[in-house]
Amino acid sequence: MDSEQLYVEDSYLREFDATVVRAGPRFVVLDRTAFYPEGGGQPTDLGTLDAEGKACNVVKVMKRGPQIFHYLDGDIQEGAMVHGVIDWGRRFGFMRLHSGEHLLTGLFEAAGSGPKVFSSFSQLDFKPSPLDEETVQCVGRRFDEVVDLDIPIRIYYTERDRLDVGDDARKQSFLEKMPPDVERLRMVEIGEHALTFCMGTHVKSTGEIGRLRSLRLEPKKKRRKIVYFEL
Numbered sequence: 001m002d003s004e005q006l007y008v009e010d011s012y013l014r015e016f017d018a019t020v021v022r023a024g025p026r027f028v029v030l031d032r033t034a035f036y037p038e039g040g041g042q043p044t045d046l047g048t049l050d051a052e053g054k055a056c057n058v059v060k061v062m063k064r065g066p067q068i069f070h071y072l073d074g075d076i077q078e079g080a081m082v083h084g085v086i087d088w089g090r091r092f093g094f095m096r097l098h099s100g101e102h103l104l105t106g107l108f109e110a111a112g113s114g115p116k117v118f119s120s121f122s123q124l125d126f127k128p129s130p131l132d133e134e135t136v137q138c139v140g141r142r143f144d145e146v147v148d149l150d151i152p153i154r155i156y157y158t159e160r161d162r163l164d165v166g167d168d169a170r171k172q173s174f175l176e177k178m179p180p181d182v183e184r185l186r187m188v189e190i191g192e193h194a195l196t197f198c199m200g201t202h203v204k205s206t207g208e209i210g211r212l213r214s215l216r217l218e219p220k221k222k223r224r225k226i227v228y229f230e231l
C-alpha cells in the first residue's frame, strides 16, 4: 500500500492520525504521513508517533518506492492507530532555508551568475561563473527587499510536456532522470524571481523566509564560484 504524502499538499501540517500498514523491528509504514522523508536536499523530519498512549521517537524517515518508512526507538504493531507530531521548529527552519535557496538561486540567475551545479541550505555553487563581489552584494540587497515585500510562494502542477526548461543543463538532466510515468510536475513559483519543479516543503510567502544574516562570495579554480549564505 502506498503512503499518502500529506506534506505535499500541506507543508504546515504538524500533527496527523494514521494507521500502521506495515511494521518491523523499530520501523513502521503508515497509510498517510506528514513526516517529510530525507531527499531533494532536505533532511529527514523528526518527531513522535503515539500509539495508544505509548510514544516512540521518530529518528529517521525515508521513502522507499511508494512507501515511507519511519524508523523508531521502539516497536509499534501493524494495524495500530497512531498520532504523529512533527518536530516543528526543526521542519520550519528547513522550510525557510529551502525556500530561501530557491529565491537566492533565482536572483543570482537573473544577475547572470551562470549555471548552478549544486546547492544546499548554506551554499550555492556556480560553474563557470562571472560573479563578482559587487553583484553578490546587490543580490543580497534584492533578496531582503523581496523578503520585506512578503510575496506569496505559489505551488502548482504542470504537464511534463508543457514545461520548457530552455538551455538550462541542470533542469534538462533532472527531467531526463525522472521516470517516464511521471507526467505531472509540481512547480514552485516566487513571483517573477524563481520558478522550478520541486517536491520539497516551502513556506507560504517570502516574509517567512526572513532576511539574510550573511552572504559571502568565494572564488575557486576554473571560474567556479561558491556563495555562502545564512538566514
Ligand SMILES: [Zn+2]
Residues within 6 Å of the ligand: 098, 102, 188, 198, 199, 200, 201, 202
Ligand atoms: Zn523546493
